[in-house]
Amino acid sequence: MNKLIFVNLPVTDLARSVAFYEAVGATMNPMFSDETAACMDFSDTIHAMLLTHEKFSSFTDRAIPDAHKTAQVLICVSEDSREGVDGVIARAGSAGGQADPNPKQDYGFMYGRSYADPDGHIWEIMWMDPEAAAQGPEAFVAQMGGA
Template sequence: MTDVFINLPTRDLERCKAFYAALGWEINPLFTDENAACVVVDKNIYFMFLTNDFFATFTDKKIIDPTTAAQASCGFSRESRDEVDAMMEKGLAAGGSEPRPSQDYGFMYSRDLEDPDGNILGFLYMDPVAAEKGPEAYLAEQGAQA
């Protein structure tokens, strides 16, 4: 089993913890202190939010400002379009923003949420048939049924 730890900088650790808790994700207190917060996304997926100063100790590269530059976008599948919208509503209510309109391709529906630091979270629903067979086969079947 592989655990995934995604390290991201934050300008305000307390605001960051409140935002991710509002999404329904747990803050693991065993790996949270004044420099970092461990957000449990799922059984094997964790965000490690590090203060900018602490994050800088892990690299010699320049730390970008995610409000003006994008380096990564983390995508999370949901079980339905309604669940995508529900996550977005939680995030928007907690101080996040939606940087662009939703994307609806028929077989896939997605929305992007920026956290208060500007980190991009994508939430998406993909039709199970499209996920299994691929979008082209799904769209061909839909055309045949029309």
């Protein structure tokens, strides 16, 4: 079985967050969703668990930071093309998120942009040329102007 990733995110308005993530391409998995949580599937292996603050707090004693002011993680998901990256960012902006809270990254062989969801969680969306990826890390350093 492939390893699965479940990113747990505290949200202030579960219904708003579900609508936002559906707009950027995720689908809600009802098997792992209820009035306190929604499992949003991006693929067979990538899932975001949107949790009300009360539900999130049941898993940890740590304070829930305001993601509009602090960053604990940056989540990165790949797309199949540069146009796919741009499409996700456009949908995020149209659905109430913030497009490009961080600068775009364009190295020719690798392209990335980001969005912040309504709660401020930042997702990076990236594309990498498969031929460049097959050349290994030395090729990346050379293409980025490194030693």
